[in-house]
Every structure is written in C-alpha cells, then in structure tokens.
Amino acid sequence: MILSDMTLFSSLLFSSGVDLALCSAKENLNVANCSAFFLTPAIDLPYNAQVLDVSAALAKSQVSNSNITLNLCNVTVTYTHPSWNDKIHITIYLPETGWNGRFQGVGGGGWATSSGLSSLLSPVAAGYSAGTTDGGHEINSLSTAGWAELPNGQLNMPLFTDFASVALNDLAVVGKQITNRYYGYGPNYSYWNGCSTGGRQGLMMAQKYPTAFNGIHAGAPAINWPVFLVAEYWGQFLMNQLVRYPPQCVFDAINNAAVEACRFMDDRFIAQPGQCLYDPFLMVGKSINCNGTLVNITSDDATIVQKTWEGPRTADGTPLWWGINPGTPFDGLIDTECTGSVTNCTGNAFGIATDWISRWILEEPDYDFQSLTLDGFVKIFYQALVKYNAIIGTNNIDLRPFHHAGGKMITWHGLADPLIFPGGTIDYYRKAMAFDPETHEYYRFFPAPGVGHCENGNGAVPSDPLAAVVEWVEQDIAPDVLPAVTTDGTINRNLCMYPLASFYIGGDPTDVGSFVCKFVGDYIDNIISYADFVLNSNGSTIFV
Ligand SMILES: *[C@@H]1O[C@H](CO)[C@@H](O)[C@H](O)[C@H]1NC(C)=O
Ligand SMILES: *[C@@H]1O[C@H](CO)[C@@H](O)[C@H](O)[C@H]1NC(C)=O
Ligand SMILES: *[C@@H]1O[C@H](CO)[C@@H](O)[C@H](O)[C@H]1NC(C)=O
Ligand SMILES: *[C@@H]1O[C@H](CO)[C@@H](O)[C@H](O)[C@H]1NC(C)=O
Ligand SMILES: *[C@@H]1O[C@H](CO)[C@@H](O)[C@H](O)[C@H]1NC(C)=O
Ligand SMILES: *[C@@H]1O[C@H](CO)[C@@H](O)[C@H](O)[C@H]1NC(C)=O
Ligand SMILES: *[C@@H]1O[C@H](CO)[C@@H](O)[C@H](O)[C@H]1NC(C)=O
Ligand SMILES: *[C@@H]1O[C@H](CO)[C@@H](O)[C@H](O)[C@H]1NC(C)=O
Secondary structure, eight states, X not given: OOHHHHHHHHHHHTTTHHHHHHHHHHHSHHHHHSSHHHHOSOOOOGGGOEEEEEEEEEEEEEOTTSOOEEEEEEEXXXXXXXXXXXXXXXXXXXXXXXXXXXXXXXXXXXTBSOOOXXXXXXXXXXXXXXXXXXXXXXXXXXXXXXXXXXXXSSBOHHHHHIIIIIHHHHHHHHHHHHHHHHHSSOOSEEEEEEEXXXXXXXXXXXXXXXXXXXXXXXXXXOOSHHHHHHHTTHHHHHHHHHTOOOOHHHHHHHHHHHHHHHOOTTOSSXXXXXXXXXOGGGGTTOEEEETTEEEEOOHHHHHHHHHHHHOOBOTTOOBOSOOOOXXXXXXXXXXXXXXXXXXXXXXXXXHHHHHIIIIIISOOTTOOGGGOOHHHHHHHHHHHHHHHHHHHOOOOOOOHXXXXXXXXXXXXXXXXXXXXXXXXXXXXXXXXXXXXXXXXXXXXXXXXXXXXXXXXXXXXXXXXXXXXXXXXXXXXOOOSEEEEEETTSOOEEEEEOTTOEEEEOSSOTTSGGGEEEEXXXXXXXXXOOOOSEEEOTTSOEEEO
C-alpha cells in the first residue's frame, strides 16, 4: 500500500469503514483483527516517521526442529523518516491463541539490525507477540558494503543512526501498538531479548529509551562498538607485523595448555581467566601434530598469543582495550587459512572489524591493511571514539531513568567469547556500579566462564536468561544466580552475579549444589588495568 491508499483507508475508517470492521470483527475476530484494514491507518511513529505500507495476514509457520505449527497474524509495517530517505520494515508476529500478554522485541546480530523473521518463532511459540526490524538495510552480518555509502559517496549516517538506536525505539512503539490493536488490550509487559548486536540494542534501549521495555535481556553486548571493533583487528595486525600466520592448531595447542594449567578439577574451561597467568612462551619449541604434519611452535607464535590476550597497546605499553581471555578459540578474530599445507597460511580477518575500520572510520573501502602501522592503529582507535561514540558507543552508565521507570535488565557474557571482549562488559558494569551503588537493584551482570559468543564453548551456558528477567519484572524476584548448563548437558552450574564467582565447597563438581557464589578476586584486574579514558554519564568522552 502506498501513501495515497493510506489516505483512502483513513477516510474510510472515519466514515462507514469503522462499523464494517467492527461488524466483521464480531463474526470472525481473528480474520478481522489480522487485516491491514483493521491495523491502518493511524499507526503512530516517533520522529514524524511516515507509514508507507501495512500488510497483515494470517499465517502458519513451523518451528524448526519441532512438529509445532504456529498460527499467527503476520504484520509488516513499512515506513520512512522522510528527510532520511530510509525505508524500514518492522515485522510483528502475533500468536492467534495462547498469547501471554507480553510483547517481545527481538534483537539482531553483527551488522544486522534483525536476526531474521525466523527469530520470531520461538518467542511466538512461548506465547509472546514478537517483533523485529530490518533497520532499513539488508540482513548482511559481515559487511555494510551494500549500504555504508550514499550514491554521492558520503557515509549513510541516517541508516547508521537507525541501526544504532532510532529504528529500535520505532520497533517498540509499533510493536506495542499492533499488539494492542490485535488483542484489544495490552501488552501487559514488554521485553527486549538480544545477544551481541542484540545485547547492544538492549542496552541502547535502557540508556536512550528507558520507558520502552519493562525488562531487557542484553547478552554479550556489542557495547563500546566504535573501539572494540578496532580492537578486533589487533591479532591480525600482530600477525602482519611479524609476517607469521600460524595454523589454528598452534593456537589450539597453547590454549589447551593454558586451560590445563588454570582449570578447576576436570573442567575444560577456565573459571577465572583474569587470574590465569599462564605463559605462552612455555610452549615455544614444542612440536605439535597439525593434521598429520609436525609443526614447531615459535617465539613469534607465543608473542602473537601473549599480545592477543593482553589486548591492543600503544607503543609505550598503554592499554587501549581488552584482549580475548586465555582458553578462548582464535578462529574468530585471529583466524588463519592454510592452503595446501599447514605451513602455508594467511590471515583471515573478521569482516565486521575490517568493514568498520575501512568504510566507517577511514572512509576508504579499499584500505590496504598491510600498510597499517602501530601509530596508525592507535590513531584509528581514537578516531573511532571521537567520530562515533556519541551515536553507537552504547556506554552511557547513567541508567537512572531506566531505574525510575521500573525497568529490570540482565546481562551475561561468556568469558571465552572469541568475538566480543568480556573485559569491555565488565568495565561498563563496574563503571555503572561506581556511578550508582544501587545498580544491582535494576541491572545485574553474570559472567559465564568458558562460554563462547552468546552460546557454545565448554562452560555452562545460561538456560533461559529472559525468564529470569520476566520473573524479576512481574514477581519482583531478583535473580542472584542464572541457572546454566554445558552444551553437552553434563555440567550444571549457577552463574554468579558480578563480582562474585562460583566457589567449590565440596561434592560432585558436575552438581550445582557443590558451589556457592563468593568474591574470589576480580575477573579482569590481573589482565589489564583500565583503558586510559573514562566515559562520563552523558556518553561523551573525557581523556584522563
Ligand atoms: C510474513 O510476511 C512477510 C512479508 O510478506 C513474509 O516474508 C514472511 O514469510 C511472512 N511470514 C510467515 C510466517 O508467513
Ligand atoms: C515429529 O513427528 C514425527 C511423527 O509423529 C516424530 O517421529 C518426530 O520425532 C517428531 N519430531 C520432533 C522433533 O518432535
Ligand atoms: C493482562 O492484563 C489484563 C488487564 O489488566 C488482565 O486481565 C490479564 O489477565 C493480564 N494477563 C494476560 C496474560 O493477559
Ligand atoms: C480482536 O480485537 C477485539 C477488540 O479490538 C478483541 O476483543 C478480540 O479479542 C481480538 N481478537 C483476538 C483473536 O485477539
Ligand atoms: C585440519 O583439518 C581440518 C579438517 O579437515 C580442517 O578443518 C582444518 O582447517 C585443518 N587445519 C589446518 C591448520 O589446516
Ligand atoms: C622442530 O624442532 C626440533 C627440535 O628443536 C627439530 O629437530 C626439528 O627439525 C624442528 N622441525 C621443524 C619442522 O622445524
Ligand atoms: C599457498 O597458499 C596460496 C594461497 O594463499 C596458494 O595460492 C598457493 O598455491 C599455496 N602454496 C602451496 C605450495 O600449496
Ligand atoms: C557532557 O558532559 C561534559 C562534561 O561534564 C560537558 O562538558 C558536555 O557539555 C556535556 N554534553 C552534553 C551534550 O550534555
């Protein structure tokens, strides 16, 4: 439906159309409620955005890996922020039966504002009306090549701003409205659910649109976006400097040795990576079997590992950001590809990071990363901060408006996350706590030892963090721990609320009751001190 049709519908609604709609609604509630006619025209959007089209149709969908068929109303709202020239699609799925009274906004991943329509199915199966937004750009998680530049060559700041924040609030506003119209009341509660980019989006909502959601699950949040994405290139930079690209089996061997040295009992992960002082140079000269070829670990290999764990530093050793923790796979950021033999490898940089540096920071899509120097790296780091922190830093520690609105939020982060440095999340939470000692009354953080990016790894993954948020919001039961289980189902552990950690008190170590939460030292102090800047409460940056 285009704009002129909207006007037509508008006039219909204010004449006889409204009676017709209500009439048919009585005869066949579902069909009537799930029609564009019933849902248009007056969908209110913030920022004078204009609705271009609304479509609604009953649909059936199969939940993957199950025999569950969902009957739902499928609503798509297409709209634009007029002077921005964007065109955004919001999709809301509303369960025909068994609605639980709640709306759920579902987050995206990487460069994608949405994780796709299939991400709405399990919320719908759980009784939520659920919505997602494409943010006005295609689902493409590794590169923004399709939308970073406008035809005139300038950066597409409107779409970037949609991605950063604006489209997310639009989703909340539209999702709640559509839900209310379809069921005739509610939603009683609204929740945000996301990890990675979805986690960043959750924190953005709490920071910038504090009344949009009652509860937020913000997992492994991609906060500090401008700088952590630069830090993601650090390992590749080190390899370029040394012109040494080890096969992954070398990194795996060093990681395995670190886990062996620092693990608790038979765990296959490190509970306290901040206190794991394993020295990768212990592995230099060791010969390892790499797909049938013996490879000797060199001191350059150990240097790459050590500096990757440390995180990026300036020439005088000042830390810029955190690194990945010992025990974390290198094949996410410090990936190498070997052709023909394990001694013939090259670096395989993470596309989100290189896209960020070349397109968005340097505005040079064809940038030659081989020419990057340490000074250049440091300069890019600060350039990113100055240019983008206000838009997408998502590191405002003043959550008082969210608190005053009654919001509740949970973040967890895998300490073996290969893509987003847990140190950045720990740092944010520490600063939030320092700013407001009551933070835990509305925002709790649970480090997840041995867990990868939003899932996987050898550690215990939280089973249902959103359920803990819902319980907190609706029953005022604040979670002290998050129940978690390893992917293979063998170990149950409770994740402790930061800064506490799981402490063994005896018994079967696969049993949740063998541990209590206790302060046993901080998670990051031993790796790195603070990065040399602080973020003040309005999100601007003061260098110290
Ligand atoms: C909902 O509508 C969109 C847009 O037409 C479509 O792409 C999607 O497949 C529909 N979903 C279902 C479950 O039918
Ligand atoms: C789906 O149903 C078939 C037949 O009833 C059954 O064999 C299969 O195990 C079911 N699959 C799942 C994932 O429940
Ligand atoms: C939502 O709120 C309404 C009105 O307060 C109430 O009747 C209803 O039971 C609540 N819960 C659900 C699941 O709809
Ligand atoms: C359709 O909307 C009406 C009123 O707006 C409401 O009473 C009814 O329960 C809704 N139907 C469904 C299936 O939710
Ligand atoms: C070793 O073999 C596996 C399986 O074929 C492959 O995935 C991996 O990339 C190889 N490792 C190296 C370092 O070539
Ligand atoms: C690996 O190191 C051993 C002992 O230091 C040496 O004998 C061997 O030649 C080395 N192998 C390779 C492939 O460099
Ligand atoms: C080494 O890798 C390059 C690609 O990086 C490939 O073109 C070349 O053929 C490989 N050499 C051997 C000996 O396999
Ligand atoms: C943010 O805070 C800094 C320092 O307190 C102040 O100089 C600046 O004007 C503030 N910016 C805004 C937009 O409020």
